[in-house]
Amino acid sequence: MKLNLLNQIGLFGILIFFFDQVLAQPQNKMLLPYLMHDTLVTKATVNNEETTSIPLQSNLHNYVDRYLDANGALLDQIKERNSDKLKTIQQILVKRGLPEGLMYLAIVESELKNRATSRAGAAGIWQLMPETARTLGLKVNAKTDQRRQIYQSSVAAAQYLKALYKQFDDWLLVVAAYNCGAGNVFKAIKKSGSRNFWKMQRYLPAETSSHVKHFIAIHFHYEENGSMLTLTKKERIRYLESLDKIVPQEVKQKAGALTDSSNLRSNYGIIAQQ
Numbered sequence: 001m002k003l004n005l006l007n008q009i010g011l012f013g014i015l016i017f018f019f020d021q022v023l024a025q026p027q028n029k030m031l032l033p034y035l036m037h038d039t040l041v042t043k044a045t046v047n048n049e050e051t052t053s054i055p056l057q058s059n060l061h062n063y064v065d066r067y068l069d070a071n072g073a074l075l076d077q078i079k080e081r082n083s084d085k086l087k088t089i090q091q092i093l094v095k096r097g098l099p100e101g102l103m104y105l106a107i108v109e110s111e112l113k114n115r116a117t118s119r120a121g122a123a124g125i126w127q128l129m130p131e132t133a134r135t136l137g138l139k140v141n142a143k144t145d146q147r148r149q150i151y152q153s154s155v156a157a158a159q160y161l162k163a164l165y166k167q168f169d170d171w172l173l174v175v176a177a178y179n180c181g182a183g184n185v186f187k188a189i190k191k192s193g194s195r196n197f198w199k200m201q202r203y204l205p206a207e208t209s210s211h212v213k214h215f216i217a218i219h220f221h222y223e224e225n226g227s228m229l230t231l232t233k234k235e236r237i238r239y240l241e242s243l244d245k246i247v248p249q250e251v252k253q254k255a256g257a258l259t260d261s262s263n264l265r266s267n268y269g270i271i272a273q274q
Contacts, residue, residue, distance in 0.1 A: 054226030054239060056216070059198070064217040075107070075221050082112045085125070085150055092154045101229045102161055104218045105175060106154075108211060114148045123147045126157040136160055170233040172197040175215050180208040196232050 056064060068075075079086065089103040109127040110116035117123045121130060124147035130140045136156035138146040146152040164174040167182055176197065177185045184204065192200035201209040216230045228236050 054228075054230065056220055056226060056230075057198075060213065060216060063213055064220060067214065067217045068221055071217075072221060074111075075218060078107055078111055079222065085112050088150055089154045092151070092158055096158045096162060098158055098162060098165075099171075099227065099229055101219055101223065101227050102158075104222065105161075105178065105215055106157070107218055108214050114150065124153045125150065126153050128153065128156065128160075132160070168195075170195065170197070170236075171229045172212055172216075172232055175212050175229075176201075176204060176208050179211040180205050184208070196234060198232065 086103055089106060090100045093100050093102050106112055106125045110125045112125050114125055116125065116127065118127060122128060123130075123145060126147070128136070128138070128147045130147075133140050133147050133153075133156060136159055138152060138156050140147060146156075161174060161178065164177045164182060165171070168174055168177065168185070173185055173195065188200045188203035189195050191203045194200050197212060201212070216226075219230055220226065228239075231239060
């Protein structure tokens with residue numbers, strides 16, 4: 001009986017020590033994974049310091065693995081052959097306050113082929129329809145088609161993406177709307193009763209649902225990480241809140257825009273409403 005009591009006291013002492021360490025050192029590396037439970041935050045390394053990363057949604061692992069097994073080599077070729085195009089698109093997006101990762105949408109759309117033309121009449125690397133292109137200020141006539149010009153079409157696409165973000169405040173919905181139109185996305189929201197892409201996707205055209213998933217897969221292929229572009233609005237808010245709670249200030253300072261939530265809002269395209 002006395003031995004059992006001593007054992008209980010010993011176990012109680014260990015528990016007290018453990019919780020004391022948690023409270024005294026909330027960012028202890030050994031305890032960090034437990035503190036991150038049920039958040040979107042995982043560990044990564046920046047300048048030899050542990051910081052945060054955005055993982056792939058668990059429901060997409062199998063889908064993305066299959067997609068990249070089939071297309072990974074092609075994606076590497078596209079990037080290698082189109083470095084100048086990607087640099088131009090990146091500069092245009094960043095200059096207009098948009099996240100540079102949106103350049104991967106052009107790969108989903110056309111594999112960065114200026115001559116790409118869909119059966120519906122969309123053309124160029126951004127696959128813009130004639131009327132949409134004209135609305136965005138592009139010349140589309142028998143002599144000139146600026147949808148096939150890298151700079152002009154990218155400026156127009158950036159303008160369109162920015163307008164869509166102001167409508168939806170959610171990058172996954174922006175990618176969906178870019179593919180099937182804002183009207184169809186609003187219809188899917190109404191039918192599903194949700195603005196969460198994963199809950200409403202069955203009410204979107206099958207091509208659009210695949211389009212969004214391909215965009216996420218390509219983002220992870222090139223970046224080996226997610227970003228605000230791969231999260232729903234709710235996930236984005238949870239992520240930013242998690243950063244404020246668990247990331248040490250000194251790590252934020254060393255990691256810069258990757259972990260500072262205020263910088264994340266600007267660098268990852270959390271556009272201020274004007």
